[in-house]
Each structure stands twice: as C-alpha cells, then as structure tokens.
Amino acid sequence: MKFRNTANRQASIAMGEYNGVEYVDIGEVHSPRVDNIKKVSVLPLIFLIFYEVSGGPFGVEDSVQAAGPLLALLGFLVFPFIWSIPEALITAEMGTMFPENGGYVVWVSSALGRYWGFQQGWMKWLSGVIDNALYPVLFLDYLKSAIPAVGGGLPRVVAVLALTVALTYMNYRGLTIVGWVAVLLGVLSILPFVVMGLVAIPKLQPSRWIVVDLNNVDWNLYLNTLFWNLNYWDSISTLAGEVENPKKTLPRALFYALILVVLGYFFPLLIGTGAIPLDRELWSDGYFAVIAKMLGGVWLSWWIQGAAAMSNMGMFVAEMSSDSFQLLGMAERGMLPEFFAKRSRHGTPLVGILFSASGVILLSWLSFQEIVAAENFLYCFGMILEFIAFVRLRMKQPAASRPYKIPVGTAGAILMCIPPTILICVVLALASLKVMVVSLIAVVIGLVMQPCLKYVERKKWIKFSTSSDLPDLHGANQEVESLVD
Numbered sequence: 001m002k003f004r005n006t007a008n009r010q011a012s013i014a015m016g017e018y019n020g021v022e023y024v025d026i027g028e029v030h031s032p033r034v035d036n037i038k039k040v041s042v043l044p045l046i047f048l049i050f051y052e053v054s055g056g057p058f059g060v061e062d063s064v065q066a067a068g069p070l071l072a073l074l075g076f077l078v079f080p081f082i083w084s085i086p087e088a089l090i091t092a093e094m095g096t097m098f099p100e101n102g103g104y105v106v107w108v109s110s111a112l113g114r115y116w117g118f119q120q121g122w123m124k125w126l127s128g129v130i131d132n133a134l135y136p137v138l139f140l141d142y143l144k145s146a147i148p149a150v151g152g153g154l155p156r157v158v159a160v161l162a163l164t165v166a167l168t169y170m171n172y173r174g175l176t177i178v179g180w181v182a183v184l185l186g187v188l189s190i191l192p193f194v195v196m197g198l199v200a201i202p203k204l205q206p207s208r209w210i211v212v213d214l215n216n217v218d219w220n221l222y223l224n225t226l227f228w229n230l231n232y233w234d235s236i237s238t239l240a241g242e243v244e245n246p247k248k249t250l251p252r253a254l255f256y257a258l259i260l261v262v263l264g265y266f267f268p269l270l271i272g273t274g275a276i277p278l279d280r281e282l283w284s285d286g287y288f289a290v291i292a293k294m295l296g297g298v299w300l301s302w303w304i305q306g307a308a309a310m311s312n313m314g315m316f317v318a319e320m321s322s323d324s325f326q327l328l329g330m331a332e333r334g335m336l337p338e339f340f341a342k343r344s345r346h347g348t349p350l351v352g353i354l355f356s357a358s359g360v361i362l363l364s365w366l367s368f369q370e371i372v373a374a375e376n377f378l379y380c381f382g383m384i385l386e387f388i389a390f391v392r393l394r395m396k397q398p399a400a401s402r403p404y405k406i407p408v409g410t411a412g413a414i415l416m417c418i419p420p421t422i423l424i425c426v427v428l429a430l431a432s433l434k435v436m437v438v439s440l441i442a443v444v445i446g447l448v449m450q451p452c453l454k455y456v457e458r459k460k461w462i463k464f465s466t467s468s469d470l471p472d473l474h475g476a477n478q479e480v481e482s483l484v485d
Contacts, residue, residue: 038176039176039242039243039244040175040176040179040239040242040243040244041179041244041249042244042249042252042253043183044176044179044180044182044183045179045236045243045249045250045253046253046256046257046260047179047182047183047185047186047257047314048178048179048182048236048239048318048321049233049236049253049254049257050182050186050257050260050261050264050314051182051185051186051311051314051315051317051318051319052232052233052235052236052315052318052319052322053084053229053230053231053232053233053235053257053261054229054230054260054261054264054265055189055311055312055314055315056189056190056193056264056268056307056308056311057193057264057265057268057269057288058138058285058288058307058308058311058312059134059138059225059228059229059285060072060076060225060229060265060268060269061283061284061285061286061287061288062221062225062283062284062285063075063076063222063225063226063229063269063283064269064272064273064280064283065218065221065280065281065282065283065284066217066218066219066221066222066225067212067217067218067219067222068211068212068213068216068217068278068280069208069209069210069211069212069269069273069274069278070209070210070211070212071212071217071222072222072269072273073209073266073269073270073273075222075226076226076229076230076262076265076266076269077262077266079226079227079230080230080258080261080262082419082420082423083227083230083231083419083420083423084230084231084233084258084261084262085258086416086417086419086420087231087233087234087383087420088233088254088255088257088258089406089416090234090386090387090390090406091233091234091236091237091250091254092250092251092254092404092406093390093402093404093405093406094107094237094386094389094390094393095236095237095240095246095250096246096247096250096251096402096403096404097393097400097401097402097403098110098237098240099240099241099243099246099247099250100240100241100329100332100470101238101239101240101241101242101325101326101328101329101332102121102238102241102326102328102329102330102332102333103234103235103236103237103238103239103240103326103329104120104124104234104237104238104382104385104386104389105117105118105120105121105124105238105326105329105330105333105335106329106333107237107386107389107390107393108120108385108386108388108389109333109335110389110393111388111389111390111392111393111396112385112388112389112392114333114335115450116385117333117335118330118335118446118449118450118453119385119443119446119447119450120382120385120386121326121327121330121335122445122446122449122450123378123379123381123382123385123442123443123446124234124235124326124378124379124382125323125326125327125356126359126378126442126446127375127378127379127382128232128235128319128322128323128326128356128375129323129356129359129360129363130359130363130374130375130378131228131232131319131375131379132315132316132319132320132323132356132359132360133359133360133363134375135312135313135315135316135319136159136160136163136164136312136316136360137160138285138308138312139163139308139309139312139313140156140159140160141285141286143305143309144286160361161361163316164316164357164360164361165357167313167316167317167320168320168353168354168357170317171317171320171321171324171348171353172344172346172348172350172353173346173348174346174347174348175239175242175321175325175347175348178317178318178321181314181317182314182317182318185310185311185313185314186314188306188307188310189307189308189310189311189314190264190307191307192292192300192303192304192306192307193264193267193268193271193304193307195296195300195303196268196271196291196292196295196296196300196304197267197268197271199295199296199300200271200274200275200295203275203276203295204271204274204275205274205275206274208273208274208277208278209270209273209274211278219430220373220430220431220432223423223426223427223430224373224376224427224430227376227423227427228375228376229265230261230265231376231379231383232319232379233254233258234383234386235319235322236250236253236254236322237250238322238323238325238326238329239321239322239325241325241329242325242347247403247404248403250404251404268288271291272287272288272291275291275295276291276294276295286305286308288304288308289301289304289305289308292304320353320356320357320360323352323356324348324349324352324353324355324356325349325352326352327340327349327351327352327355327356328340328341328343328349328352332466332467332470333466333467333470334464334465334466335453336453336464337453337462337463337464338462338463338464338465339351339462339463340352340355341465341467373431373432373435374435374438374439376427376431377427377428377431377435377436377439378439378442378443380424380427380428381443383420383424384421384424387417387420387421390413390417391410391413391414391417394410394413395410398410
C-alpha cells in the first residue's frame with residue numbers, strides 16, 4: 001500500500017474524483033517479472049486486443065446465414081454499444097486499478113474473496129481454452145478449398161497438432177515477439193479486405209443491405225455469433241503486469257482497438273452482402289474467400305484465404321498469451337500451485353502455456369457451433385462475476401486510486417451493467433441442452449476444485465506461495481474501508 005503524493009491527489013481533485021477522503025493506491029506494485037524482459041508498448045497491445053476480440057471478419061459469416069444482411073449489419077453496429085463498449089470501459093478502469101497479471105481474477109478476489117476469484121479464473125480460463133480450440137478449426141476450414149486433404153481424417157488431425165505446436169512455441173519465445181507478430185499479421189489480414197472493397201464498388205447494390213425476414217431467423221446462432229465476435233475485451237487484463245505503463249497504455253489501446261474491431265467487421269459485411277446476390281445458406285465459415293473469387297478472381301480468393309490463416313494464427317497466440325499469464329497471475333496470488341508461476345528464460349509462463357496448449361488439443365474435435373456455444377455459456381458466468389465485482393468495488397472502495405475512471409457514479413455503474421446482463425440471460429436461455437449440461441458440469445468442477453486445492457495446500461502435498469511483491473488485497477480492502485469510515 002502506498003499513499004499517493006500531494007500532486008497526484010490534487011490532480012484527482014481536479015478530475016472530480018475526490019470524495020473528501022485520502023486516495024489510496026492498491027495497484028502500484030507491479031507483478032513479479034523477469035527484469036530483462038521488455039514490456040509491451042501501445043501498438044502491439046492494440047493488436048493483441050484486436051486478436052483477443054476479433055482478428056478480422058473471419059467467422060462472422062454465420063450472422064448472415066442466421067438472420068440475413070440487415071440484421072447482420074445492424075448487429076455489428078448496435079451490439080458494441082450493448083456489450084463491447086461497457087466491457088472495454090470496465091476493463092480499462094479495473095485493469096488500471098489492478099495493473100498485474102491475473103486481471104479479472106484479482107478484481108473478483110478483491111471484491112468477493114479468493115473463493116469466487118478462483119471460480120472466475122477457472123471459468124474464464126476454460127472459456128478461453130475452448131475459444132482457442134476454434135482457431136485451428138477455422139484455419140483448416142479456410143484452407144480446405146485449396147487443400148482438400150485437410151478437410152478431415154488423419155491429415156486434419158496432424159495439421160491441427162502441427163499448427164498448435166508451432167504457435168505454442170511462438171508464445172514460449174516471448175510476449176513482445178507475440179505482440180509485434182500480431183501487428184504484422186493484423187496489417188496483412190486487413191489489407192485484402194481494403195482491396196476487395198475497392199474492387200466491389202461498381203457492383204454494390206444498396207437494396208441488398210436491407211433484406212430481412214423476421215420469420216426466418218435463427219436467433220441462437222445469430223446472438224452466439226455476435227457475442228463470440230465482440231467479447232473478450234477483458235482478456236487483455238491478464239497481461240497487465242507485462243504492459244509498459246499500463247495505467248495510461250491500457251485505456252488508450254482499448255479505445256483504438258474498439259474502433260479497429262468494429263470497422264473490421266462492418267465494412268467486409270457491407271461489401272459481401274452488397275456486391276453479390278444473396279444466398280443465405282452459403283454464408284458459413286470461409287465464405288469470404290468465395291466472395292473474393294467472385295469479385296476479383298482466384299488471386300483475391302487466395303489472398304483472403306492467406307489472410308484468414310494469418311488471422312487465426314494471431315488469435316491463437318493472443319488468446320494463449322492471455323490464458324497462460326492468467327494461470328501465472330493466479331499462482332502468484334497463491335490460488336494455484338507454485339509451479340504455475342514458473343517462467344521460461346524468455347519470461348513466458350512455461351507451465352501455463354503447456355496446460356493451455358493441452359486443453360486446445362483435447363477440445364479441437366468439437367464443431368464450430370458447439371465450441372462457440374460452450375465458450376459463450378462459460379464466459380457469461382464469468383462476466384456476471386465481473387459486473388458484480390465492478391459495482392461492489394465502486395461502492396466499497398470509492399477512495400481507491402483509479403487512474404482511468406468511467407465518468408459515472410455508482411448508480412451509473414449499475415445502469416451500465418444492466419443491458420449486457422440482460423444479454424447474458426438471453427444467451428444462457430438460448431443455449432442447447434447439451435451445451436448447458438456440459439457447461440454446468442464444468443462450473444461444478446470449479447466449485448469443488450478450489451476446496452480440494454486448499455486441502456492439498458494444508459497437507460503440504462504441493463507447494464503454494466503468494467508473491468511478496470504484490471499488494472495484499474485483503475489488507476488493502478480493510479485500509480481503504482477504514483479511511484472511508
């Protein structure tokens with residue numbers, strides 16, 4: 001715990017954040033890390049967020065199949081206001097309040113206690129690993145039109161394993177490398193859609209954009225596709241301890257990434273639905289490559305396929321970074337065995353990477369729709385805990401330092417969480433019985449796992465430890481509350 005100096009306190013007063021009490025910083029101490037490892041700067045962080053959330057328009061095709069052009073376009077314009085913007089704002093505030101690895105696990109632990117912090121970590125890690133299992137599937141779906149052999153059977157299994165191993169090794173080599181690779185892959189993934197847009201201009205027919213049939217809408221597929229493509233803004237918080245000056249860098253990177261993500265979805269959909277006659281059944285994974293062939297020829301189709309491959313590589317390495325650093329952050333907080341905090345000579349979480357890669361391999365046999373529905377279901381539970389933690393910390397710790405603070409009071413914070421919470425309830429209600437049962441079993445495993453780990457810790461069968469470099473969240477809570485009183 002460190003009291004902010006007078007100059008900083010005066011700055012807080014000027015910003016309208018002073019409530020008549022001493023401001024206390026509970027996140028000043030950085031997460032333990034390797035001193036000679038470079039931190040992530042703004043530009044790589046923007047593209048890491050871009051790949052955590054999006055990676056480009058690959059995977060949005062199902063929204064047109066489910067609901068037609070008009071609802072698909074409206075969905076990617078309206079949905080960010082209901083979900084993406086609130087989640088990004090909460091991530092900016094909470095991530096700068098607790099700038100350490102572990103992210104949302106630390107938020108929930110501070111607000112609701114270590115038990116629920118562990119549940120948050122379990123559900124979000126499992127959701128992230130399920131999500132990451134999508135990317136080898138999408139990668140091969142885009143390549144199978146050019147290389148039919150990877151469409152199924154043993155060649156597909158071998159391809160999934162080889163891709164997973166290669167990208168896992170990239171994560172092992174360092175987060176800075178991953179960040180700059182994400183920048184390169186991001187530029188190469190976006191560029192062909194710019195070219196496709198220019199080629200498509202003479203063929204655009206605006207009347208195609210307003211086609212809608214409300215009697216023929218698969219609401220489950222539509223909402224799951226929107227939700228999957230526009231969530232995971234909070235994932236970057238698990239890397240906060242590896243970010244250069246996170247209290248300023250994180251909010252700025254989230255802002256620019258939000259613009260990049262929305263534009264990266266909307267304009268390719270605008271081009272694809274407006275330039276070719278509508279056949280909803282054809283709009284599925286990989287259809288943008290077909291559209292590119294119709295508009296520009298084989299060369300553009302191959303370019304889109306290559307961009308899709310690069311995009312899925314970027315999403316895989318970004319998601320794995322988030323998942324593995326989350327496990328490292330939980331180990332530093334004593335929630336997982338100490339060996340999860342082990343870093344490689346490149347500063348990367350060695351055991352976390354291996355665990356995350358193993359989960360991806362085990363889950364990669366599921367279909368695209370099953371993976372999306374299952375990860376959305378688990379993600380929803382985690383987000384409910386985050387919203388509760390966000391509001392509770394606003395109420396219980398009004399004097400805690402928030403380098404970035406959403407300009408609303410407690411009532412505004414509660415109101416901001418209502419629309420996404422309603423959306424969560426809808427997504428959960430539309431889940432199939434199979435997805436619901438599997439997801440609830442996963443939740444129950446987490447509820448039982450935490451007491452089992454505490455028992456193992458008490459028996460000293462496996463070593464647990466809490467890093468002395470991190471602030472004591474429980475002690476910090478008591479000190480802040482005593483100052484408020």
